[in-house]
Amino acid sequence: MDCWSLFILLFYVCFNWIAAQDGELRWTYSGLVGQSQWSEHFPDCAGSSQSPVDVVTSLTKYDPSLTPMTPLGYSQHNHQPFTLLNSGHTVMVSLPGWMGLGGLPWLFSAVQLHLHWGSGGPSHGGSEHTIDGLSSEAELHIVHYNSELFPNVSAAMRQKNGLAVLGILIEAGDETNPGFNNIIRYLSRVRHAEQEDLIPGFDISSLLPKDLSRYYRYNGSLTTPPCYQEVIWTVFYEKVKISKAQLFKLETILYSSKVEEMDRMLLQDNYRNTQPLNKRVIYKSFSTEPGKELSSGEVTAIVIGVICGCVGVAVIIRFIIKTIRSTSSWDLLHSQRTAPTPRENDVGKSKSKKQDMDVKSRPETTEEVVLSPETEP
Ligand SMILES: *[C@@H]1O[C@H](CO)[C@@H](O)[C@H](O)[C@H]1NC(C)=O
Ligand SMILES: *[C@@H]1O[C@H](CO)[C@@H](O)[C@H](O)[C@H]1NC(C)=O
Numbered sequence: 001m002d003c004w005s006l007f008i009l010l011f012y013v014c015f016n017w018i019a020a021q022d023g024e025l026r027w028t029y030s031g032l033v034g035q036s037q038w039s040e041h042f043p044d045c046a047g048s049s050q051s052p053v054d055v056v057t058s059l060t061k062y063d064p065s066l067t068p069m070t071p072l073g074y075s076q077h078n079h080q081p082f083t084l085l086n087s088g089h090t091v092m093v094s095l096p097g098w099m100g101l102g103g104l105p106w107l108f109s110a111v112q113l114h115l116h117w118g119s120g121g122p123s124h125g126g127s128e129h130t131i132d133g134l135s136s137e138a139e140l141h142i143v144h145y146n147s148e149l150f151p152n153v154s155a156a157m158r159q160k161n162g163l164a165v166l167g168i169l170i171e172a173g174d175e176t177n178p179g180f181n182n183i184i185r186y187l188s189r190v191r192h193a194e195q196e197d198l199i200p201g202f203d204i205s206s207l208l209p210k211d212l213s214r215y216y217r218y219n220g221s222l223t224t225p226p227c228y229q230e231v232i233w234t235v236f237y238e239k240v241k242i243s244k245a246q247l248f249k250l251e252t253i254l255y256s257s258k259v260e261e262m263d264r265m266l267l268q269d270n271y272r273n274t275q276p277l278n279k280r281v282i283y284k285s286f287s288t289e290p291g292k293e294l295s296s297g298e299v300t301a302i303v304i305g306v307i308c309g310c311v312g313v314a315v316i317i318r319f320i321i322k323t324i325r326s327t328s329s330w331d332l333l334h335s336q337r338t339a340p341t342p343r344e345n346d347v348g349k350s351k352s353k354k355q356d357m358d359v360k361s362r363p364e365t366t367e368e369v370v371l372s373p374e375t376e377p
Contacts, residue, residue: 045227050275051220052128066285068213070102077201088193090114101144108144108164119268128271138170162230173241179206180242192259209238214286223272
């Protein structure tokens with residue numbers, strides 16, 4: 001190797017090192033500094049606990065200690081605007097520090113939320129996490145830092161248990177999701193990278209699935225450089241739906257290029273491929289053992305059973321009321337008559353008390369009284 005090529009090599013290495021240190025290196029999802037090159041510039045990206053991952057549901061382990069996630073103050077925007085930013089890699093909403101997350105061993109404070117998506121088309125993914133190998137159309141991440149142990153997010157980012165991220169898988173459907181419209185309707189204000197604008201505050205919990213008790217939990221990393229491996233991940237089992245029109249807007253309206261750049265690049269496919277799980281275990285907060293979780297067939301059977309039970313009870317009550325009514329009207333009509341106690345009384349003794357009374361007050365054994373023992377068990 002001659003001096004000149006050695007020099008070029010050294011220059012290249014130094015340049016990349018300096019760029020990475022400055023955080024100025026413009027990494028991308030594909031191309032020259034695409035995801036397969038990230039680890040050359042950001043060594044943590046080659047770590048053994050990277051995110052996202054594919055959740056193989058048959059290999060997940062039920063952990064009964066995983067309690068429901070509790071968003072804190074998510075709905076208290078106090079009519080303060082949020083900042084919407086096109087970072088060139090994603091669209092991000094900064095969150096106020098009073099919003100937080102409970103349900104973990106420490107209290108976490110909210111930092112920001114952002115989205116990952118694809119580029120449309122049937123073969124394309126969009127979500128970062130996949131479930132049994134299947135992608136969703138998009139994914140929302142709500143980032144929090146451990147405010148019990150650390151003073152701010154930059155300090156927490158490199159420390160054990162520093163961050164907690166909620167992952168929400170997004171599917172396209174027919175109905176407009178009003179929660180997501182609080183972001184999507186303003187995307188046109190930040191079309192180019194590094195543009196930001198204020199948007200009206202809104203209820204962040206409107207972006208969450210209804211069921212916050214079922215989720216997957218594992219130890220992972222930031223899904224973008226510098227890929228620090230300090231993230232407690234929570235990926236909800238329930239997916240949220242946005243309309244196809246909302247998804248289309250998300251996929252096509254933003255640029256990853258700055259406003260002054262001549263070559264406009266659409267901000268698309270900003271999701272990282274799933275990473276090896278290595279020795280990690282993905283836990284789940286819910287059990288799918290037979291008997292604990294009901295299949296739809298079992299639910300149907302229970303519903304039918306309950307309905308039949310209710311109808312049966314109604315029939316019995318109606319019968320009893322009918323009996324009482326006819327008994328009392330008979331009593332009124334025949335109150336003057338001294339009815340002789342019939343012989344049948346002795347036979348009825350071994351039967352229920354109620355019937356016993358009926359027989360006493362009604363010497364003539366009617367059809368209803370005969371029916372009574374049949375309906376009682
Ligand atoms: C975060 O906290 C660390 C440690 O206390 C401090 O040195 C740093 O300046 C803080 N950073 C910001 C952005 O506040
Ligand atoms: C994450 O790692 C810590 C130890 O570093 C461990 O105690 C904890 O159980 C792990 N959590 C999960 C969900 O694997």
